[in-house]
Structures are given as structure tokens and as C-alpha cells.
Amino acid sequence: MAVDRALANLDLNLLVTLDTLLRERNVTRTAERLGVSQPAISGALGRLRRHFDDSLLVRIGNRYDLTPLAARVAVLTGPALAGVRRVFDSTAEFDPSGLEREFTIVSSDYASTVLGPLIARRITERAPGARLRLEQTTPYNVDHAADTLRSADGLLIPHGFVTGLPYLDLYTDRWVCIVSADNPAVGDALTMDLLAELPWVVIFDRPTAFAPASRQLRMLGIEARVELVVDGFVQMPFLVAGTRRVALLQERLARLLAPVSGVRILDCPFEVVPVAEAFWWNPMYRNDPAHLWLREILAEAAAELRPPHRP
Structure with a gap:
């Protein structure tokens, strides 16, 4: 008592x-x-x-x-x-139309740009009382994923960074190279020699925070001449445009931003491990009805993504 x-x-x-x-x-x-x-x-x-x-x-x-x-x-x-x-x-039958809850997803700006609008549209249509919060991920969020997921509903990040937590596979993407549309040093294709010569824009560039494709390039013996380090993918095309710089970007994001940023998309001159995007969450949410519904929304949104159109 x-x-x-x-x-x-x-x-x-x-x-x-x-x-x-x-x-x-x-x-x-x-x-x-x-x-x-x-x-x-x-x-x-x-x-x-x-x-x-x-x-x-x-x-x-x-x-x-x-x-x-x-x-x-x-x-x-x-x-x-x-x-x-x-x-x-908890109800006998979960009804999202009456849900009043904020869902917090920690995500890169890449995943927020590519997948975020599809998730937000579905939540707005089916649960008008709910709210979606997309928080920008950081190296600390990823390195301490278990701590991050104590106060967030999930983490949108590719395989290769997080282990020991439940996850939902969403979609795959591939890495491409972007160069300025008016870069005179680059013709119709890139070579490994050009990648070694050109200045780079890279993300984070830390031991535990990096783009896997950049790490793979280093393993092939190419040490990128880094000119700019950024903390997001969306800004990369605008920092490449009008310069001699080169960057690695996910193809879906590159296709969205190339028309407005003034860059060209080129295949990487080496085999790159693809992006395997997944949604990671705290095990305490495994049987939470609202969280189960959120995961269904994510799966639906990912299924709507089609391979990017390649001219």
C-alpha cells in the first residue's frame, strides 16, 4: 500500500x-x-x-x-x-487513427531525404494525432547505439556499424562518384589514378565514422587527398559543384540532387560493397503495438522505393 x-x-x-x-x-x-x-x-x-x-x-x-x-x-x-x-x-485491437505519440527516429540526412517523406506521409495519413521527429545522427549516436535507443524509437543506419540489436532490413543502394558537371579533368569515366589525384569531400573521416566506400578505397591503396570534411551527405554535391573535387554518394540521393546542384554521376572504377539500409531498435519495443505499427510503416515505405532511374 x-x-x-x-x-x-x-x-x-x-x-x-x-x-x-x-x-x-x-x-x-x-x-x-x-x-x-x-x-x-x-x-x-x-x-x-x-x-x-x-x-x-x-x-x-x-x-x-x-x-x-x-x-x-x-x-x-x-x-x-x-x-x-x-x-x-495496449488495446484489444491497435488503432493508429487514435494514436497520440511522437516517434523519434535517429537518421542520417541521406535516409531522411530518401525515405523520410514516404514515412511521414503514411504516418500523417493513418495516425493524424502522431508526430514524427527525425534527428540527425552523429558518430556518438552510432558508437553508443544502445544508449541512443533508450530515448529514441529507432536508428536508420546501414549494416556494418551496429551489432547486437534487433533490426529490420529496408532497402539497398549503391555508391557512385560525383564530380562537377564542368570539371575539365574528368571525361566520361573515372579511373583509379584520377581518384588518387583529385581533391575529395568526405564524411566524418574518423576511425569509427566513415563512408564504407571510402574505407574500401583506402584498402585498395588509394589514399584520398581530403580537401573538405562534412557531417552530412546532402551538402556534398553543392561542395563538389564548380570545383575539381570528387565525392562518394549513395545513388538515390545523388539522382535527387544532381539536377539542382550541378554535378555529374559516374560509376566508381572499383567494386563497391552496396549500402544495406536497416532500422535498428531497442529490444524493449519488440512487442509494443505502436512500435510494431511503425516498423510496418517503414517496411511499406522502403518497398515503395524503386531502383533509381539511370539515364
Whole structure:
């Protein structure tokens, strides 16, 4: 009974606030994320501090950090929220038309551009009360995928980066090279010698963050002369256009952006392992009705993708 009384005195909205506060570590950003006023979040933080008898957030220089207790609690808030969602989403027959939930998918700008519109259209049509949040992935998100998926519904990333988590295979794509449409150094085809000579635009270029095709090129003995390093794929064609640069890009994205960016698409002069895009999620969502529905939406959207048209 004591536990029941304790629970009766808790506001479940505080769990959402706590989870966001511990991830953002900032009252203003938490307020913006939750769409409420800053004083409301400050008040909630005060209540949480009284409940835990702990500061939770402590100032270190110009930023806030978690107390040891808050760090332990942060590991629990994501699974706790997921459990609450499963309870309230459970019905005899799942009906997405009445669903009020935000789905958060961590994704590269490539997958968001190619697949995102197809996912968003289906969610809007079938679950008008739901909302989709597409968050840009980072090397940290990928290197710590299990942690990322405690507060997100899934991660859109190709095979080769994540292991030990359930996944749904979606579609394949191939790597192509892009060069400026007016690059005089490149004719109708690229050669390995040209790839070694031309300056490159690459993504991340870190030991655990890279485009697999770039790593494969290095294994073939070509050390790219890197001129620009970026953190997204969409910007690459615009940084190649009007220059001598070359870049590797997924074909579907290259076909979308070539007409507006002024680049040409050329086959790679070496065999490249294709992109095998997949959706990864936390095992706690395995039987969650809303999450099962989301995975069906993703599978449908991926099935709509056709091989890109090649002129």
C-alpha cells in the first residue's frame, strides 16, 4: 500500500520532464523540446530535486552536468517511459487513427531525404494525432547505439556499424562518384589514378565514422587527398559543384540532387560493397503495438522505393 500511495502522489508528466532534462542538461532546451515555458520546467526541476533529495544538475563552468544519482537515474528513464507507453498503447485491437505519440527516429540526412517523406506521409495519413521527429545522427549516436535507443524509437543506419540489436532490413543502394558537371579533368569515366589525384569531400573521416566506400578505397591503396570534411551527405554535391573535387554518394540521393546542384554521376572504377539500409531498435519495443505499427510503416515505405532511374 505504501508503494501505491507513493505512486499516487507522483505526476507522470514529471517522468517526461526528468528524462528530457537529464538528456538536455539545460532548462531552456528542455522547455523548447517539450513546448512549455521555462518557468514551468524550472518548477518541475525543483519538485524533482525535492523528490530525489538531490541537485540532479550541477553547474561546471559554463555547462551543467549530472550528479552521480542523476547519472544512475538517466539510465532508467528511457525504459520507464517506454513501459508507460506500452501500458497506455495496449488495446484489444491497435488503432493508429487514435494514436497520440511522437516517434523519434535517429537518421542520417541521406535516409531522411530518401525515405523520410514516404514515412511521414503514411504516418500523417493513418495516425493524424502522431508526430514524427527525425534527428540527425552523429558518430556518438552510432558508437553508443544502445544508449541512443533508450530515448529514441529507432536508428536508420546501414549494416556494418551496429551489432547486437534487433533490426529490420529496408532497402539497398549503391555508391557512385560525383564530380562537377564542368570539371575539365574528368571525361566520361573515372579511373583509379584520377581518384588518387583529385581533391575529395568526405564524411566524418574518423576511425569509427566513415563512408564504407571510402574505407574500401583506402584498402585498395588509394589514399584520398581530403580537401573538405562534412557531417552530412546532402551538402556534398553543392561542395563538389564548380570545383575539381570528387565525392562518394549513395545513388538515390545523388539522382535527387544532381539536377539542382550541378554535378555529374559516374560509376566508381572499383567494386563497391552496396549500402544495406536497416532500422535498428531497442529490444524493449519488440512487442509494443505502436512500435510494431511503425516498423510496418517503414517496411511499406522502403518497398515503395524503386531502383533509381539511370539515364
